Amino acid sequence: MRPPNRPPSGRNAPRPTGARRGAVLRPASFQRPRSPVLRPSILALPILAYAAACTPAAEQAQPQTAAATPAPTVAPILTGEDARDASSYARPAEARVTHVALDLAADFAARRLSGTATLDVAATRDAKQIVLDTKGLEIRTVTDDRGRALPHALGAADADRGAPLTVQLQGARQIRIAYASAPGAEALQWLSPAQTAGKVHPFLFSQGQAILNRTWIPTQDSPGIRQTWEARIVVPEPLSAVMSGERLTPEGEPAATGTRAFRFRMDKPVAPYLIAIAVGDLTFQPLGPRTGVYAEPATLPAAAAELVDTEKMVETAEGLYGPYRWGRYDMIVLPPAFPYGGMENPTLTFLTPTFIAGDRSLNGLVAHELAHSWSGNLVTNAVWADSWLNEGFTSYFENRIMEALYGPRRAAQEAWLSWADMEKALKELGPDAAGTRLHDDSGADSGGIVYDKGATFLRTLERSVGRARFDAYLTSYFDRHAFQPMTSARFLADLRANLVRGDQALERSLLLDQWVYQPGLPANAARPDATAFAPVDSAVAAFNAGGAAARVPYGGWTTAERLRFLNALPRTLPQPRLAELDRNFKLSDSGNAETLFAWLQLALANRYEPAVPAAERFLLAMGRRKFVAPLFETLMGQGDWGQPIARRLYARARPMYHAVTTSAVDKVVK
Incomplete structure (x- = not known):
């Protein structure tokens, strides 16, 4: 991320x-x-051997992309004190999930994903049960591969980790869980049409890092327990589904009346938090032989223009640290409610629209998420x-x-x-x-x-x-x-x-x-x-000494230089100096989210009233936590001037924010 x-x-x-x-x-x-x-550990070795022996030969022989190293069918696990994951209930040295097969339907009216998760299990000979991570899931039935009911129980729930689901294996090495996510599942953001760019169709996206995917997938939700996966997702027409794996049916296939099903596969073992989904009115534009971008039709042209260097970035990364091993590198530009700058989901990076500045000055975001394909x-x-x-x-x-x-x-x-x-x-x-x-x-x-x-x-x-x-x-x-x-x-x-x-x-x-x-x-x-910012630091010194803003070469600077300048200014400035900056550099009208944020932090901290409309537009137009939480914190810190503004704006904006963002802002706007 x-x-x-x-x-x-x-x-x-x-x-x-x-x-x-x-x-x-x-x-x-x-x-x-x-x-x-x-x-x-010695205990873990039989798990790996068993899983490898039980994997169908056809599955082991999945075609690899050029220059890619074949991935192991079952990723090794680490055991020992420093590999113990306190955020998971799983006991992988006894029994672990190696593969997840999802068959789910998206219900936008109920705000639920429901269906089945079929889990392949590798276990030691004496393992009697497997422990999974869940949070808020409605568990309906648990059966083995022959349809026999398996005894299971949900343990006491923890506010952060959720509740362990313990399944008695009774010799089973594949279990099938019928379930539904809760309407308030923290990993899932259900958007109304009004919260999207197109304003016509609803939208769904997931954000699983770090331990939120257990709110929609019953599995062992620990980054050290890598799993392959596949999925069939049924969505209402005319919406499309995309996921962070190979897209087997890009156009979908007929399902029940008024719906289409989309199939996906990830044949390389990944950490569970990297299983991601998005559903909406999506179109696609290729950027190169193995790169492209999904977005709502209203967003796609600007997004594609901002991302034209992506294929070169992949080639550059390969030149530094070896082959890209995931096949395609596509991206999806999500609606503004997405709480992060980007999320490195394999084969499909999730991006915030706030990186679209019109001049490709914020495309380092793509370099960051691409680099995650290795690290x-x-x-x-x-x-x-x-x-x-x-x-x-x-x-x-x-x-x-x-x-x-x-x-x-x-x-x-x-x-x-x-x-x-x-x-x-x-x-x-x-x-x-x-x-x-x-x-x-x-x-x-x-x-x-x-x-x-x-x-x-x-x-x-x-x-x-x-x-x-x-x-x-x-x-x-x-x-x-x-x-x-x-x-x-x-x-x-x-x-x-x-x-x-x-x-x-x-x-x-x-x-x-x-x-x-x-x-x-x-x-x-x-x-x-x-010396990287020497000219900028000189301009800051001149302005602080009383120099005119008109003499600052702000217009010719990169985004990094503009940020250096704005963040190096004194945190307390008189209203006339703020107005001079705003007038000369058109800061309140900036289309660059990074520089606008830096300006609003300074302006609001000094109770600069002309910046309030810009802050209102910004906070109501996107839900990126990095921008949202600090701005509300700044407003709340301004006492009788800022707190009424913060409460008024948050009452309007909160319904469009992801749980990741509201969890931070709720603590600020009390």
């Missing part, structure tokens, strides 16, 4: 995946790893306390793609924005806070650490050993661990074995354990190029 708060000149700014970022999406409780390198989707954190292994790697990789495509200057500027976000997080959390560790089980959830400190760590490794050597290591890392989960402990062991290679002087200089397990910023951190 894109970091929630930062917006580089092409970046979505984080994921929430980031300004940039907001909080990283992951469960609140984690366990600090205590054991070193992790391998599948995150190919090699995945086994537990959410290690999400830096996804986001830190991806932020570093994103910057390398941007450098290769658009040059060192833009890459250096975006690296500086990342550095600034990291410094802000260190200051806000405190340099000695547990939440500033890369392996973070504190629940601090700071994008400035997970994304930016993680990227800085990898940049430090690169400068320490040289780019060529580090690139060779990363390429081999992705190859050796493809389609596998990873932990911090295992990564450090791999790094020592394949990069450090016993060089004691290098080991001492890298401070590896300090980077991952200790708070704060190690002394060897590699700072970005200090």
Whole structure:
């Protein structure tokens, strides 16, 4: 996902995946790893052998894309203290899900997905039961592959994790669950026609990271338990369904009267949070031999124009770290209610329309989500306390793609924005806070650490050993661990074995354990190029000294430079100076969501009344958490002036926001 708060000149700014970022999406409780390198335990080995033996030969022989490495039918699991997932009820060393087959119908009136999930199970010989993750699901029946009812029970529900579903296997190695999602399932956003771009048809999309897919799929919802999957989705005509897998019936096939069925397949084992769905009035435009974009008809032309460099990005990424292994790389631009900048669902990246600026200045978002095809989707954190292994790697990789495509200057500027976000997080959390560790089980959830400190760590490794050597290591890392989960402990062991290679002087200089397990910023951190924003910083100094806004070359700057300027201005400015900025740079009318957000944060904090209509338009037009939550927080912080505005706007906007966004804003607008 894109970091929630930062917006580089092409970046979505984080994921929430980031300004940039907001909080990283992951469960609140984690366990600090205590054991070193992790391998599948002796208990787990029979599970893998059994699953491989039971997989049909035809399924094992699925065709691969050119240059792709065949994926294992059953991905290995990691066991041990540092691979224990506190966010899941599953006990994968005893019995685990290896494949999910969904047959679901979308009911827009009831706001429910209902049907069946058929799960293939790999289990040890003495395993009596399997434990699944669910949240709010209506479980109707559970049967084996011969239709026999299997005893099952839902345990006590936890507010975050939901309730465990324990099924007595009675020798079964395939179970079929008939169920329905709840109307308020947190992963699913059901939009009325008025909340879409076309205003005619309803829309549905899912957002599963980190542990929300258990609200619509009964499976083991842990990133370390990778699963292949297939699906048949029935939707009302004339809507289309797309999912994060191979599209077997792009045009659909007849189903019940007034409906069409769409079929999908993912033959590579993925983390469960990467199973994603969208249903709506969708059209498609190809961008290259293996790239294209879905969107509502009203959005498609602008989206396609913004994404013309996508095929080149895929080629550039492959040139850096090896073949793209997922077949196609398509994208879908969702309605504005989507709560993130982007989500890296395999074969189908989900994108916010707020990246459409008209000048491709925010297409770093695409580079970020594409990079996840290696870091995150190919090699995945086994537990959410290690999400830096996804986001830190991806932020570093994103910057390398941007450098290769658009040059060192833009890459250096975006690296500086990342550095600034990291410094802000260190200051806000405190340099000695547990939440500033890369392996973070504190629940601090700071994008400035997970994304930016993680990227800085990898940049430090690169400068320490040289780019060529580090690139060779990363390429081999992705190859050796493809389609596998990873932990911090295992990564450090791999790094020592394949990069450090016993060089004691290098080991001492890298401070590896300090980077991952200790708070704060190690002394060897590699700072970005200090001259990247020199002209912008000079303009800031001149303006702060009383210079005229008309002398600032704002119009000729990149998005990164404009953000540097706006964020470097004093946080307290008099009304005439704010009006001067607004008038000269047309800030309240900006079509770039990143610069508009930066301006509104400054203007509203200074109670600049002319910016209120722009804030109202912005907050009612999109639901991206990275923008929405901070703006409401700024308004609420303005006492009698801002709080009535915040409450009035939120009452109107809340129905269109995703649960991810409302969960944050509800705490602010009380």
